Amino acid sequence: MMLLPPDLGRAAGEGLAKASARDDFVVFERVQKSYDGETLVVKDLNLSIATGEFLTMLGPSGSGKTTCLMMLAGFETATHGEIRLDGRPINNIPPHKRGIGMVFQNYALFPHMTVAENLAFPLEVRKIGKTEREQKIARALDRVRMSDFGNRRPAQLSGGQQQRIALARALVFEPELVLMDEPLGALDKQLRESLQFEITNLAHELGITVVYVTHDQTEALTMSDRVAVFEDGRIQQLATPDELYERPRNSFVAQFIGENNTLLGEVAEIRDGVAVVRLDTGALIDTKPVNVSRVGERTRVSIRPERVETNPERLSPGTHTLEAEVLEFIYMGDIYRTRLRVAGNDNFIIKTRNAPDQRRLQPGERIEIGWLPQDCRALDA
Amino acid sequence: MTDVTDATTARRGPTPDDALRVADSRREPMLAADGTPLKRSLARALRREKLRALMLIAPLLLFILVTFIAPIADMLFRSVENQIVSDTLPRTTRALADWDGQDLPPEDAFAAMAYDLTEAAELKVHTRLGSRLNYEAPGISSLFRKSGRGTGDAGEALGEQFVTLDPAWENPMVWAELMAPPDWLEARAAHYADGGEPEGLPAFKLRDEADTILPETASVYGGFARITQFEDGDDPAEEDPWSPIYLALHRDLAADPPLGDWSGPHADLLAAAAEAAPAMETVPLVQQFEEIDEDWLDPDVWATIKTFSPPYTPGYFLNAVDMQQTPDGVELRPETQRIYVTLFLRTLVMSLAITGTCLLLGYPVAWLLANLPSGRANLLMILVLLPFWTSLLVRTSAWKVLLQQQGVINDTLVWIGLIADDKRLTLINNQTGTIIAMTHILLPFMILPLYSVMKTIPPSYLRAAKSLGATDWTAFWRVYFPQSVPGIGAGSILVFILAIGYYITPELVGGTSGVFISNRIAYHISSSLNWGLAAALGSILLFAVLILYWAYDRMVGIDNVKLGG
Numbered sequence: 034m035m036l037l038p039p040d041l042g043r044a045a046g047e048g049l050a051k052a053s054a055r056d057d058f059v060v061f062e063r064v065q066k067s068y069d070g071e072t073l074v075v076k077d078l079n080l081s082i083a084t085g086e087f088l089t090m091l092g093p094s095g096s097g098k099t100t101c102l103m104m105l106a107g108f109e110t111a112t113h114g115e116i117r118l119d120g121r122p123i124n125n126i127p128p129h130k131r132g133i134g135m136v137f138q139n140y141a142l143f144p145h146m147t148v149a150e151n152l153a154f155p156l157e158v159r160k161i162g163k164t165e166r167e168q169k170i171a172r173a174l175d176r177v178r179m180s181d182f183g184n185r186r187p188a189q190l191s192g193g194q195q196q197r198i199a200l201a202r203a204l205v206f207e208p209e210l211v212l213m214d215e216p217l218g219a220l221d222k223q224l225r226e227s228l229q230f231e232i233t234n235l236a237h238e239l240g241i242t243v244v245y246v247t248h249d250q251t252e253a254l255t256m257s258d259r260v261a262v263f264e265d266g267r268i269q270q271l272a273t274p275d276e277l278y279e280r281p282r283n284s285f286v287a288q289f290i291g292e293n294n295t296l297l298g299e300v301a302e303i304r305d306g307v308a309v310v311r312l313d314t315g316a317l318i319d320t321k322p323v324n325v326s327r328v329g330e331r332t333r334v335s336i337r338p339e340r341v342e343t344n345p346e347r348l349s350p351g352t353h354t355l356e357a358e359v360l361e362f363i364y365m366g367d368i369y370r371t372r373l374r375v376a377g378n379d380n381f382i383i384k385t386r387n388a389p390d391q392r393r394l395q396p397g398e399r400i401e402i403g404w405l406p407q408d409c410r411a412l413d414a
Numbered sequence: 415m416t417d418v419t420d421a422t423t424a425r426r427g428p429t430p431d432d433a434l435r436v437a438d439s440r441r442e443p444m445l446a447a448d449g450t451p452l453k454r455s456l457a458r459a460l461r462r463e464k465l466r467a468l469m470l471i472a473p474l475l476l477f478i479l480v481t482f483i484a485p486i487a488d489m490l491f492r493s494v495e496n497q498i499v500s501d502t503l504p505r506t507t508r509a510l511a512d513w514d515g516q517d518l519p520p521e522d523a524f525a526a527m528a529y530d531l532t533e534a535a536e537l538k539v540h541t542r543l544g545s546r547l548n549y550e551a552p553g554i555s556s557l558f559r560k561s562g563r564g565t566g567d568a569g570e571a572l573g574e575q576f577v578t579l580d581p582a583w584e585n586p587m588v589w590a591e592l593m594a595p596p597d598w599l600e601a602r603a604a605h606y607a608d609g610g611e612p613e614g615l616p617a618f619k620l621r622d623e624a625d626t627i628l629p630e631t632a633s634v635y636g637g638f639a640r641i642t643q644f645e646d647g648d649d650p651a652e653e654d655p656w657s658p659i660y661l662a663l664h665r666d667l668a669a670d671p672p673l674g675d676w677s678g679p680h681a682d683l684l685a686a687a688a689e690a691a692p693a694m695e696t697v698p699l700v701q702q703f704e705e706i707d708e709d710w711l712d713p714d715v716w717a718t719i720k721t722f723s724p725p726y727t728p729g730y731f732l733n734a735v736d737m738q739q740t741p742d743g744v745e746l747r748p749e750t751q752r753i754y755v756t757l758f759l760r761t762l763v764m765s766l767a768i769t770g771t772c773l774l775l776g777y778p779v780a781w782l783l784a785n786l787p788s789g790r791a792n793l794l795m796i797l798v799l800l801p802f803w804t805s806l807l808v809r810t811s812a813w814k815v816l817l818q819q820q821g822v823i824n825d826t827l828v829w830i831g832l833i834a835d836d837k838r839l840t841l842i843n844n845q846t847g848t849i850i851a852m853t854h855i856l857l858p859f860m861i862l863p864l865y866s867v868m869k870t871i872p873p874s875y876l877r878a879a880k881s882l883g884a885t886d887w888t889a890f891w892r893v894y895f896p897q898s899v900p901g902i903g904a905g906s907i908l909v910f911i912l913a914i915g916y917y918i919t920p921e922l923v924g925g926t927s928g929v930f931i932s933n934r935i936a937y938h939i940s941s942s943l944n945w946g947l948a949a950a951l952g953s954i955l956l957f958a959v960l961i962l963y964w965a966y967d968r969m970v971g972i973d974n975v976k977l978g979g
Binding site: 106107108127128129130131132133134135137138139141143144145154155158159202203206212 | 872874875877878879880881882883884885886888889892893896897
């Protein structure tokens with residue numbers, strides 16, 4: 034892992050983050066967007082982003098997340114509703130006057146300019162003097178540890194280097210808000226991970242507000258203060274990463290974030306914060322009611338693979354358990370991944386730590402599985 | 415900068431070239447698995463592939479060689495080629511070599527001209543030579559036409575005197591025995607004994623002795639025999655010799671040849687003729703030529719022939735830049751005859767203007783094409799390509815209808831009241847007409863390369879520029895425009911080179927002030943038949959384009975030209 038130089042935070046604190054801290058630094062209010070006048074790509078978006086927050090818009094392609102980003106940047110106009118930046122409505126302000134930094138997926142470094150010229154561009158259009166310009170460029174390059182590359186052309190740089198320069202260029206004119214549109218999408222896994230770390234560090238050191246768009250849930254979980262999960266033009270859940278993972282509010286979020294096992298059934302009984310669900314096979318399980326409130330309702334229950342207990346003796350007595358047949362065992366080094374048939378579902382995955390007290394299950398073996406009621410969430414069907 | 419190169423080399427990893435280089439540096443061949451040198455086995459492995467690739471392109475290569483490279487080479491050659499003078503007037507060319515060009519040339523030159531013109535007239539090439547020399551000195555064409563037959567009579571009076579001296583001089587067989595070696599005469603006799611026709615006779619040969627003792631006679635008789643045998647298909651030993659042969663004989667005898675050395679037949683006949691020759695009545699050749707045409711007394715005519723007698727001449731090129739080669743050296747043509755430099759400059763300036771208007775009109779269209787949604791872009795593309803689907807002549811004629819003084823545009827302007835009825839604009843048959851019509855015709859050649867380059871510029875660059883604070887104009891000028899320069903270069907080169915050689919449109923709508931150099935080239939190829947000058951003009955055009963191409967490469971860089979992504 035690459036670490037940032039320790040003096041970076043101090044250097045950055047000088048010019049950036051002038052905005053007074055506020056919870057509603059960026060506000061989307063009842064924003065809608067339609068391209069063709071027939072369907073809405075963004076449906077009634079309401080979102081407040083605080084100063085210095087790292088907010089990620091996560092969702093499958095076509096979910097409206099990029100459109101939201103483009104509306105904020107000013108490249109798309111909202112069909113309805115208002116977008117405010119630091120209290121100011123910006124619907125009618127052209128992009129070049131918004132002062133928002135932006136990092137693009139394909140970097141969008143100007144190929145006919147050197148790295149230094151690319152960085153000088155936003156300063157030149159702001160009519161900043163040569164000496165100051167050079168200072169700022171040097172500092173920005175230093176921040177992304179690319180000081181020696183000022184005279185190169187973008188084509189002479191690797192993908193990761195180009196993305197660092199793109200980042201430096203978006204930061205060099207000291208914007209308070211930086212938008213990133215899948216900036217790491219084109220990079221390989223290792224580079225992506227190290228850059229994720231660098232970007233979040235930079236953002237926090239500089240105190241800038243970041244709106245980050247991605248379809249990679251790992252990226253969203255590791256980088257963000259809060260994640261807005263988009264689907265079908267709406268925010269399905271807006272929460273911190275751990276809440277999103279641990280407590281998904283509906284089955285889409287549960288499916289979309291992390292690996293997940295689902296079983297279908299209907300509510301048989303609700304008491305003491307535990308809902309007993311009768312599966313379609315007739316078996317009973319204990320769940321935590323999230324989107325269900327009355328007996329007889331259809332529900333989709335969701336349980337994370339690592340929360341399944343294969344040793345039911347460890348659970349409290351009286352807990353319902355299920356019978357399972359081992360279909361496949363995969364050794365993955367730090368964990369074992371086992372595929373089971375549970376209540377007619379052939380794709381029930383469990384993950385167990387590779388630890389001395391854990392046994393390798395054999396295909397064909399029949400076992401009992403169970404879980405704590407709070408780990409299994411009864412969601413909308 | 416050095417560490418950068420090192421880094422790239424290091425990162426590139428090994429290639430087959432590296433292996434070969436290593437093998438070279440070791441000075442001993444690297445061996446393949448079977449023990450043959452690696453280089454040879456690699457070459458063998460690649461040979462089949464190379465051969466197959468060559469076979470694939472062979473038809474195109476041949477086609478280009480035959481239809482493109484060869485004609486250009488021929489054109490370049492024709493622009494300096496001038497063999498017609500020395501081929502047609504070989505003796506005259508030799509006789510004029512030592513002439514100082516001041517007064518009339520010596521009698522020898524007149525005699526040589528008489529022999530050469532007689533031969534040329536027999537071969538009917540004297541008029542072609544006349545037209546060739548007429549490019550340099552007007553009037554020579556008719557002089558040659560007139561003299562072609564006249565010179566054939568030179569020596570007629572002498573011939574009669576020889577025959578009076580001895581009738582044997584009239585006998586073709588006697589001449590043949592004098593001039594041909596015995597083996598030819600034997601072969602001839604054998605040929606007839608086998609029942610052969612005159613066409614199949616063995617080729618006539620001159621006797622060595624005749625050539626040394628009577629050189630002029632031998633030379634002229636040799637020409638007579640060759641033409642009689644191969645042009646007319648007759649037997650030289652049965653045809654009456656030309657009159658100029660008697661002239662040549664008389665001149666040879668007057669030079670007091672060593673007739674005592676003559677070992678062939680008819681030595682006595684020759685001796686008698688030599689004795690009688692000085693007493694024969696002669697008319698000076700100059701006077702005979704004056705009777706044919708008094709222009710022969712003009713030293714300039716002879717000087718022109720001498721000046722253009724070398725087999726290669728810069729004359730056409732000088733002509734193409736309004737200069738001329740005179741016996742006194744190279745000089746500018748008279749002011750009233752200078753047209754080509756003006757035409758070249760006009761062609762250049764107007765082609766630049768057309769390129770400029772094409773760029774101005776084409777750039778926004780190409781931008782729209784590259785940025786509209788594909789459905790509408792396709793429609794627009796069809797509109798751009800539509801002119802290609804109409805005949806060039808139809809389009810040009812349409813411009814005539816639109817642009818003429820009583821045409822649609824003038825009518826509309828008068829109707830609106832922008833111009834008065836008696837002040838209608840002259841939009842056609844001048845440079846304006848040429849520029850308008852050619853801009854229209856060449857516009858697609860600008861739009862298409864521009865479009866294909868613009869298509870590859872992602873819209874995110876403009877967005878990035880705007881997000882960095884650039885106004886629409888700055889974003890365009892600093893970010894988009896520089897990236898479209900390769901398209902501008904490609905389009906401009908294409909349009910300019912097409913324009914500089916354009917011919918039909920200037921011919922139809924250019925009037926007199928709007929024609930290009932190509933129209934002049936066409937005139938010389940099809941009307942005046944001065945192909946040499948046409949070739950020189952074409953070569954200059956070719957060099958101009960090459961120089962411009964080179965200049966463009968130096969200024970912008972030719973690798974900066976893109977016709978597509």
